[in-house]
Amino acid sequence: MTFAGHNFERGRSLLEMMERIRAFEEQACLAAERDQLVLGAIHPSIGQEAVAAGIMYNLTTEDILLSTHRGHGHTLAKGASSLAMMRELLGREGGCCGGKGGSMHIADFDVGMLGANGVVGANITIAAGAAHAIKLLGDDRIVVDIFGDGAINRGPFLEGMNWAVVFKLPILFVCEDNQYSATTKTSSMTAGDGAAARATSLGMRSTTVDGNDVELIADTAADIASRLRAGGPPEFLHAKTYRRTGHTSFDPATYRPANEAAEEEKRSDPIKRQRAVLEAAGMSEADIQSLHENAQKEMIDVLKEAAETPFPTNETAFKDVQDIGSPAVEAY
Amino acid sequence: MTFAGHNFERGRSLLEMMERIRAFEEQACLAAERDQLVLGAIHPSIGQEAVAAGIMYNLTTEDILLSTHRGHGHTLAKGASSLAMMRELLGREGGCCGGKGGSMHIADFDVGMLGANGVVGANITIAAGAAHAIKLLGDDRIVVDIFGDGAINRGPFLEGMNWAVVFKLPILFVCEDNQYSATTKTSSMTAGDGAAARATSLGMRSTTVDGNDVELIADTAADIASRLRAGGPPEFLHAKTYRRTGHTSFDPATYRPANEAAEEEKRSDPIKRQRAVLEAAGMSEADIQSLHENAQKEMIDVLKEAAETPFPTNETAFKDVQDIGSPAVEAY
Amino acid sequence: MPKLTYRDASLAAIQHSMRDDSTVWCVGEDLGRGGVFGQYKGLREEFGDARISDAPISEAAIMGAAFGAAMIGTRPIVEMRFSDFALCATDELVNQIAKARFMFGGQSRAPMVIRKPMGLWRSSAAQHSQSLESWYAHIPGLVVVCPGTPQDNYSMLMAAIACDDPVVYLEHKGIWDIEGEVDFSKKYEFGKAEIRREGTDVTIVSWSNTANLAVEAANALSGQGVSAEVIDLRSLWPWDKEAVLKSVAKTGHLVVAHESVAVGGFGAEIVATVAEKAGHTLKGPVRRLGAPRSLVSYAPNLEDMLRVTSEMMVTAAQETLKKAS
Amino acid sequence: MPKLTYRDASLAAIQHSMRDDSTVWCVGEDLGRGGVFGQYKGLREEFGDARISDAPISEAAIMGAAFGAAMIGTRPIVEMRFSDFALCATDELVNQIAKARFMFGGQSRAPMVIRKPMGLWRSSAAQHSQSLESWYAHIPGLVVVCPGTPQDNYSMLMAAIACDDPVVYLEHKGIWDIEGEVDFSKKYEFGKAEIRREGTDVTIVSWSNTANLAVEAANALSGQGVSAEVIDLRSLWPWDKEAVLKSVAKTGHLVVAHESVAVGGFGAEIVATVAEKAGHTLKGPVRRLGAPRSLVSYAPNLEDMLRVTSEMMVTAAQETLKKAS
């Protein structure tokens, strides 16, 4: 699994990021189930970390990202603070969104992360618009928009892709295909050959990759990003992975074949695979282990600190609605 | 242009229907411009009659049709009364919709015509649903849904096609491609290879035809209809034609190249072409001419009679809103 | 009489309707596994996957297709999951379903039930908490109902399924688990309010879960010697003007309360109607309670800032009584 | 001072804003050829096709893309053509644009203007005639304005383009051709009503084209010795409660009139607010005028059955004065 020209530093970085994402979500799940501290739903991306790590590796904080309800990994990989994120999941002061959004609306504009989204597929047209503005302003940033396999059956998928191609916008659309849409096997409700075929029919260059191979994703995204930065037309990446948990952290996912998840873990866990790659490239077991432990420690600390942070002050319930007009119900 | 096995009776019928459509719309345009009797917008399909005639030839009144704002031809070919239609355009009593819908909402449920639609693309999911019910009920009818080239950029196009394929419904989707979307050349706002490519990517068998060749359309639709009646999956037909008038009867269409329309008329008028086919098949000039004259006479009479029909009685403004609850503003 | 949850009452209504009428079917995402709140649990086992149909994540198609299917002889029950997502199908509901029958001169009917679970549900935040009943009440062609009890979620759903008009059926997702006795023989008549508690001093008008809070408020008020009449409107279109006017004629004092945003909420319609028709008979100022014109937060303390509580109703009732003119 | 049509006043506002601020751009179907009502005529020639951008028939994408573009530094003006079609982009407007800033804890802004020509326009029938201003007023996060005169369509559009909130900008498509003097230096302040006519006997509150009809009604009333004050609210969120309450305190009589459906219309909010705050000071019953809860027909006589006319306002004013208590 070692290969000529393997970029060791990058490989290490990719593993490190995946470890951090995994550790963050494991702690988030504990916070939800064990500690009952996460009050809303969270959607873990455990097993899907390669997509987040591989793609974001190629972006700067100037570049723009839009994500989904299953967006912790993307957000962390884009550079958001794990503490601010955990605080947000716990609805606390100092959360990325001041505790007002929660997991499903996590955003960090300072690092170019323009939001998770609670509405499936809604981010697609918004992302196209961000790219549109970049083009209008003559900036050289690029946009990455990530959505799930279920989102390709929503109208905005068509409208947003068509828009991006017509206006030749600097955007990469990524379908992070974990094979499930909530409790439904997505293929049972999807016509034709799926995401990439649809993008191709819309005139977009489309690439399909093993979504659990972080090095491959990083390579592919690097190529695409450089084409976009050189003024190339929008592109599409279909990354095939697998949702190892239930839809939410509370979902036992009894609707899927017993052992499917366990077998997938054995077969394709992106972290295990990347550890093997790095081992083959000469990284010591201890070093690999320390990436894991550092990530664990970071996220345990983060959860502890987030849990000790107070809730936002009540008056923020009426802040940041709009500039014009007061939201308060008037006293009579 | 004659060919072995040419079905003369059908050919005659197709021409007759196209003549009737053309005559209906010519009178409708006169009613609008000369007589100022049509108060809302009308969208003529002059030059596109082959699609309506060729497809509807293969349907019975039990089969279901949904159409667009440019739906006079489809409606007439489906079997609606020209008088009821003209009355509707003039907003009169006895109009297909009692004068409440007008041109853009024309419908005749007795002949399976479930409505034109004022919202581009909105008929697509509705038509899929009609086919869904047919399947649930175990009927053997089929559904035809017609929309324009501009509609393929709306979300419901994706959602409706996907739906029909997933549920394997007895429906034919027809993109009647007249190259324009209101004042915009559709190709300038459409990504990729267009309608058929998109349908193909959604797993649908797609056929592209010369939309001005009524015999070819009738043949193609016959094949598709028989496959659908035999329980086959949904299909797609892309018929390429040309919008000879402006978007509405009042639009001078100055935004398109001078002579484009005139040249298209010369090159591809479906009525002229079908006349030539029938002449080659041995139909006399006089017989061909009489089809034209009968159609003209029918529609001149229809306009005259419609213009003499009273407006609906005022109380119908509050009828057929809903069963439950009264629409009237209460007197105090 | 069985004791059922709000959820199971709706399940029973669907089951009974589907047994009686083979043209009734349900369609929505994840229905085969019981739906997102378990409100379809077990139905696929009895009725199969064609009548308890899954759907792609295509709200516009779910709504549009159900409409097409309703026009030609079936009676679909459409599941929108969260009322917020139903906004992805607004053209279908408002421009198509609500308008078709009229626009086509009475040729069509759209007998369909559109279920849109609404309301606050702990820490669901701004995109999963909205209540827009006043929107639908404003749209000609739609029937709009908001059941607040297990009994009503049985009787009203039975009536909605049997109705030939499109019915926007707004369950409150915070109360799936509340229990109550359900009399299967009880029929619901559209536009008939339920007097949840009789009283003589002040009228509290409400619907959905807020009507349950209004009953609590009335109980609290009775401890203070104030006799409050609680009217649960149940349906917003049509709504029971007569019941409200009759009660106000008796009490002379009116409090209207709902969970949705106060500005432009349906409470305004009720207060305006009373002002128009009986303004001169009021013995104190009317009080309208609704959410501030702000968005729903994730953090529970912020979320609570938007809640209309029974305490607020008690205070409002006291105020209008104190300011009696 | 130039005399401009309502249409040309909006054109001037866009032109002036685009000259001043290179981040302002317009996007919608057919804009390159001037837009469906000519309200973009000539702009492409001056500003080019990137800033006067055509769009595919993709309302959801137009709205969503403009939002994305607004979040990162441009100020889009979105054209929805007919307010009815805007319903194809309801999720984008209500779940995304209106909520984002709050949901993201103040990190984002959506400085955008969403133009939705609304209202009756002879024989446009049910899918091209609707007015839903009360819907948007109910949605936290949105500013909602309804200009009724050329001056306002200049000043208000200038203010809307300069505003950092999303502004739902509802022009009335029946009055593109009305003319009036336009003072380019006049600034509009959100939430400030315009007293279109001063009076002492009865207050008529309205907006959009109905405010023009209210002025006619006031003229007619003055011939009968009744002095009517006409308040053109102009913006519905925020709306000028103070102006209304002050006028009602003076006249003691209130008529509210709008073209949209009366049930659940914004008139209810106004009447309810007055009832709550000043109910006891009214000297006669309030009157609310709006369309019946029916759909708009194509046939002109049926369409007229839904119209709120100046005659109806005159009658309503007379009635409330007659029934003075």
Ligand SMILES: Cc1ncc(C[n+]2csc(CCOP(=O)(O)OP(=O)(O)O)c2C)c(N)n1
């Ligand atoms: C428009 C809309 N419909 C339905 C939902 C409910 N929902 C939330 S996540 C989800 C499944 C999404 O599947 P996919 O796009 O594959 O993303 P994944 O959850 O697998 O990451 C559904 C149906 C929603 N949030 N928005």
Ligand SMILES: Cc1ncc(C[n+]2csc(CCOP(=O)(O)OP(=O)(O)O)c2C)c(N)n1
């Ligand atoms: C959703 C929606 N957007 C915009 C319009 C306005 N409009 C009416 S017809 C039309 C052009 C449609 O083009 P196409 O689908 O090719 O049909 P054609 O008019 O060419 O028959 C447009 C943009 C509409 N009716 N509905």
Ligand SMILES: [Mg+2]
């Ligand atoms: Mg998925």
Ligand SMILES: [Mg+2]
């Ligand atoms: Mg076209």
